[in-house]
Amino acid sequence: MCKGSDTKNILEFRGISKYFPGVQALKDVSFTVGKGEILALLGENGAGKSTLMKILAGAYIKDEGEIYIDGQAADIRCPEDSERLGVAIIYQEFNLIPGLTVAENIFIRRQPKKKGIIDWKRMNQMAQEIIDEIDINIRPTDIVNTLTVAEQQMVEICKAVSLNSKILIMDEPTSALTESETQKLFHVVKKLNKKRVTMIFITHRMDEVFEICTNATILRDGQFIKSAPISQLTLDQIIEYIVGRSLTEIYPEKDTEVGDVYLEVKELTDGGIHVQPSSFVAHKGEILGFAGLVGAGRTELMRLIFGADKSMGGKILIDGKEARIRSERDAIRHGIGLVPEDRRRQGLVLALNVRENIIMANYERQKTLFYLDPQKEKKVCAEYIDKLLIKTPGQTQYAKFLSGGNQQKIAVGKWLNCFPDIIILDEPTRGIDINAKYEIYSIMIQLAREGKVIIFVSSELPELIGMCDRIIVMHEGKISGEVTGKEMNQKSIMYLATVEGGKANGKN
Ligand SMILES: Nc1ncnc2c1ncn2[C@@H]1O[C@H](COP(=O)(O)OP(=O)(O)OP(=O)(O)O)[C@@H](O)[C@H]1O
Ligand SMILES: [Mg+2]
Structure with a gap:
């Protein structure tokens, strides 16, 4: 040498x-x-x-x-x-x-x-x-x-x-x-x-x-x-x-049909700061994408739906009934889960261990139970470590010692463990390796098969196009259009996401 x-x-x-x-x-x-x-x-x-x-x-x-x-x-x-x-x-x-x-x-x-x-x-x-x-x-x-x-x-x-x-x-x-x-x-x-x-x-x-x-x-x-x-x-x-092996496909096949309307968002707004009055529907079993440039208001719209920020107008209907969502706790009670974009600030408690992080949100939801069952917690945690290929020396390792991508996987696991009917994933694959991406996509498809509503916010167009049934595009706080089928291509999405497309659609 x-x-x-x-x-x-x-x-x-x-x-x-x-x-x-x-x-x-x-x-x-x-x-x-x-x-x-x-x-x-x-x-x-x-x-x-x-x-x-x-x-x-x-x-x-x-x-x-x-x-x-x-x-x-x-x-x-x-x-x-x-x-x-x-x-x-x-x-x-x-x-x-x-x-x-x-x-x-x-x-x-x-x-x-x-x-x-x-x-x-x-x-x-x-x-x-x-x-x-x-x-x-x-x-x-x-x-x-x-x-x-x-x-x-x-x-x-x-x-x-x-x-x-x-x-x-x-x-x-x-x-x-x-x-x-x-x-x-x-x-x-x-x-x-x-x-x-x-x-x-x-x-x-x-x-x-x-x-x-x-x-x-x-x-x-x-x-x-x-x-x-x-x-x-x-x-x-x-x-x-x-x-360490060849991957034959990047996106798993979605083999189920979209069902009835389950979520209706009507004129939801934060008073126009980041989100203009926005309306859309999402169906059972649907993977609904949200595209747009960073700063288009996608994260802010999701936070309004989840009750993380205060809405200043509009309403949300779940299964035809109005859901009053004033806090995250209300949202969780209505079966909404949000995997946030910024895992370090919102998704994880870095000072807690892997297991505590994964069971945390679910514990919130089941607060009325008299006691927590440590054996069950261990089992649940093991299941997500396995499913999401989380690399950790054990369930009691502090989240702060895990690699960036593994922290992100825990944030995803934590919300999957709440079994929400509507799950919002905001940039869930950012910083995640290609194998784990496939696992997360597979889980999304599995959830869709179970009839859940999946809202998938991403800045990577190929994954939106590869995974979604329909894609809504936002531009400067407004929904500027939506695409399905053959129209789900980079060109038409970029058109709606940028100044010209956004304006052209904003007018009508
Ligand atoms: N300070 C630490 N204490 C304990 N374990 C650590 C510490 N820093 C890193 N590790 C462990 O060392 C291994 C390598 O982590 P590292 O952060 O180098 O991965 P990485 O390749 O950068 O991954 P990523 O793409 O997710 O950022 C992981 O198993 C991680 O949990
Ligand atoms: Mg790293």
């Missing part, structure tokens, strides 16, 4: 292992990353991607193995070590200080000084130079908490540029971005890459891998599986390396 310096490779992992109580997250992982690559780091939920990157960034300490940067053995014990070696990482939860300006965040602890005091003018100038260099639309004096998620991500990138980082790691950077924000990010990534910055990019979206990456490395169950240039890999091969 190559010893010492191989300058074509900027980075080399040799025999990296990492143990957590009950899990070995990484097992003897070895591979190299070439200078100037945009590397897709791929693998199922819990494969060890984030753990490996946290080790490189000094957030975790490896138990075994060595890391070489530019041919030199790198002793990384804390984030500062890693920073000094030219590594920058952008986590999904940013490390910015919300109350400070863009420039202050970029130069935190490194502010330029004149006679011992911070030289504000110079600092803002330096920030502006970086902003111009990567060609983005923010100002050095903007306060970070007034920026969008995408803009905050750009501030993190500016910080990496200011540190002259050679290796930039991004852990699922696009999962909270709109399509156009993603394009903007890719534009910046390409710009930096031209300057020979090596990128490591974690994503579950295969279209992005082919769009932006030059190489791919795949991990499975904490082990290294394969590294190759993207040009030598097909989508099917990548999927096979990720899951």
